[in-house]
Structures are given as structure tokens and as C-alpha cells.
Amino acid sequence: MKDTTDTYTIVVRDRFFKLTKAQMQRDAPNYFTSHFLDSSGQCLTRIMEISRDPFLFELVLKYLNGYQIFPIHPTLVPPCSTPETAIGDLRADAEFYQLKELVNLCRSKEAPKSAPTVRFTSSQIAVITGYFNSTADGIAPSESFEQYISRFYPTLLSEERYNAASTGMLTLASAAPSQLSRFLIVNGWSERIVRAVVKRDMSSVERWELLGWKRDVSTPGVRHVILFVKIWTAPGFETPLDPSTLSVRHLYGSDKVVDTKKMTFVAQLIAADNTANGKLVEMRRPYVQDGKVIQNTKSTIPGLTQYDSITDSFCAAQKPVFGDINVYT
Incomplete structure (x- = not known):
């Protein structure tokens, strides 16, 4: 033969x-x-x-x-x-x-993108975080895409925060020859996550680029993921990326509860005894627009729907939802 x-x-x-x-x-x-x-x-x-x-x-x-x-x-x-x-x-x-x-x-x-009718106004950095149940080697998801994509949420980062947070991030270019196969697998599902989150949570994003990733496999069978993404946005860009909205998509945007025009953010620090020197127990961030005070809305993320401010109980509850370790004090 x-x-x-x-x-x-x-x-x-x-x-x-x-x-x-x-x-x-x-x-x-x-x-x-x-x-x-x-x-x-x-x-x-x-x-x-x-x-x-x-x-x-x-x-x-x-x-x-x-x-x-x-x-x-x-x-x-x-x-x-x-x-x-x-x-x-x-x-x-x-x-x-x-x-x-x-x-x-x-x-x-692949369908060619139509010529943009508007010029790009800016490029920004976003971080997409979440977790999934992983294979025994910790490389790939062990559950379906539909099961874990709902756990991934985006947040905009300033350049300063990106520079600090991205230290030590992994990329295809950083892979040693012996790591290339593993890195190609990670890059593949990372791009799929980014593609889905951009489509679901962002409007007027003309294109995006996966910059790199970090991961934590300290919990057996669970992989916590941080994806750094560069996005190019055009006029009309809207997204629930502000972490204080916690995926409340009707809050901020043109003709929504908080309009895209001039506004004021208020940091409200609340003490246990309602005095200026008491123990801090709660933080709120209302908006002021056109003379009207707009309070925080409750989150729509499962497991956090009862919260509309930052407290000890909120921080403890949101850690497992987003796959973080509870180190809040």
C-alpha cells in the first residue's frame, strides 16, 4: 500500500x-x-x-x-x-x-464592507472581561458559545488605565514556537468573543483589533479572561461601556434617559451616620442634566439586579458574576 x-x-x-x-x-x-x-x-x-x-x-x-x-x-x-x-x-x-x-x-x-459614509472620529481602547468553564488543559471553553458569551461585558479604558492594565498581556507575537498552537487556539476563541460583544453592545464601530489578552486559571475548570481591544468609532457611537451603568442599555444615548449633551456627574459618598466624618458605607453617582437629578438605575445583569449603588454587599455580589476575586475592603 x-x-x-x-x-x-x-x-x-x-x-x-x-x-x-x-x-x-x-x-x-x-x-x-x-x-x-x-x-x-x-x-x-x-x-x-x-x-x-x-x-x-x-x-x-x-x-x-x-x-x-x-x-x-x-x-x-x-x-x-x-x-x-x-x-x-x-x-x-x-x-x-x-x-x-x-x-x-x-x-x-467575505462580504466587503461598504465605503464609510462618515470619517472615523476616534479610536478607543476597550476591555472585555468574563469567564467560561474550560477544558482540563485550561486552553479552550468546554461549554457552548451561547452559554458563556452572556458573561462577557465591555468597558472603555483611558490610555493611562490601558497602559497599566495591559502590562504582561499575551499576544500571538509573544508566543514561543512551542506555544504557538495553544496561542492560536486562544486567539481564535478570543476573536469570536470580541466579534459577538462588539455586535451586541456597541453601535457605529467601524472596525476593531484584538490587541492581546490576560487569563487566570487559578480556579480549576474555570478560565477568567481579559481581552484588550482597539475600536474605531464613527459619529453615533453608543455603548453601555460605562461600568456604572452595568449593562443598562436604555440609560445613556441620544434621546435616552441621560442624553449625549452636556451633563454633570456627582460623586455621592454616604456615611453610616449621615455625617461628614462617619464610616463610608455607600457610593452613588447620579447625573445632573438640564437642572434635573437623574439617579442610578438598577443593573440588568443576572445576580446584580437589586443594586443601583456601590456597597460592601454589591462588591461581594459582583465579584463572582464577573469572575473576580473578592478583595474589596
Whole structure:
């Protein structure tokens, strides 16, 4: 039997796929050839386990078979995806598998953005934080995207805060050769999270760029994530990024409770005995606009809906919601 008929097993989450040497060499060198074959083309191993999307891998396999995969047939679109988002996700997987021709093919099929009708007014830095239940190695989510994306929320950062918070952040460029596979996996799901949060929580964002990430895997089976993102915004940009609104989307914006025109923020520090020298027990931040005082609204985030100010109990409650350690005093 010729070597080109050798078969190799790829386990994508809980599904098994077979790949021949001829198939993996169609768009070589790539992740498969580097894993299964040595420099002379001889077999190193016959099995690989990866934490990628098995539905997208069906498209990758069709491509390696030489079949036409575009336009993507509706039955091959992964669950909870559209044909448009599937192309973007397939490109991310093609980059992970180092299939250069497939990457270029996906890029040629992605819908071009229409020419902007307005000029960018600014670029800003946002941080997206949240957590998910992870695989045993702590690299990838072990639950569905729909389960964990609701736990991720964005916040705008000043340049000063970004410079301080991003110290030691990880990027693809910072990966050592032995870490590249792990970093590609992290970069893939990080970009998917950013794409979903930007679409859900921000308007008039023309484009974005994942700058890097930090993670904490100190809790077994749970990965806390911080994603740093640069966003380019146009006139009309609105977002619930102000952390004091805690995802209350009707509060700030044009013709909303707090309009985009001139306003005053008031820091209200409340003591236990209502005196100027008493023990601080609560902080509020009302708005003043057009002579009207607008009090804080209650959060819409599950687990925090009873809070509209900062107290000891609020800080203790919000830590597990956002995956932080309770160090508030």
C-alpha cells in the first residue's frame, strides 16, 4: 500500500475524522503535516486531538478533498451561525490549521464592507472581561458559545488605565514556537468573543483589533479572561461601556434617559451616620442634566439586579458574576 493512502485520526472535541496523507498535503505545509509527518514525510503519529468546531472541520475536510465549499450549503452552516459569520469562523480555523490557500479563499468570499459614509472620529481602547468553564488543559471553553458569551461585558479604558492594565498581556507575537498552537487556539476563541460583544453592545464601530489578552486559571475548570481591544468609532457611537451603568442599555444615548449633551456627574459618598466624618458605607453617582437629578438605575445583569449603588454587599455580589476575586475592603 502506498504511503499516500495512510490514514490519520483527528478527534475534534468528541467527533472522529479520518484524514489521508494526500489530503493533508493538498495545502501544505500546514498544522497537520507538522503534527503527523517528519521532515522526510514519514509518519510520526496517527492521532490528534483538538478543541475546534467539528462542524467547521467538515468544511475543512471537504476543502482538503478538493471539493467546492462556497457558497456554504445551509446544511453545513454550524448551529447558531449564519452563512456570513461561518465564513469568518472558517477563516479563523484555516489560520489555525495554517491552510494558507483556504485563508485566502475565505477572505475572497467575505462580504466587503461598504465605503464609510462618515470619517472615523476616534479610536478607543476597550476591555472585555468574563469567564467560561474550560477544558482540563485550561486552553479552550468546554461549554457552548451561547452559554458563556452572556458573561462577557465591555468597558472603555483611558490610555493611562490601558497602559497599566495591559502590562504582561499575551499576544500571538509573544508566543514561543512551542506555544504557538495553544496561542492560536486562544486567539481564535478570543476573536469570536470580541466579534459577538462588539455586535451586541456597541453601535457605529467601524472596525476593531484584538490587541492581546490576560487569563487566570487559578480556579480549576474555570478560565477568567481579559481581552484588550482597539475600536474605531464613527459619529453615533453608543455603548453601555460605562461600568456604572452595568449593562443598562436604555440609560445613556441620544434621546435616552441621560442624553449625549452636556451633563454633570456627582460623586455621592454616604456615611453610616449621615455625617461628614462617619464610616463610608455607600457610593452613588447620579447625573445632573438640564437642572434635573437623574439617579442610578438598577443593573440588568443576572445576580446584580437589586443594586443601583456601590456597597460592601454589591462588591461581594459582583465579584463572582464577573469572575473576580473578592478583595474589596
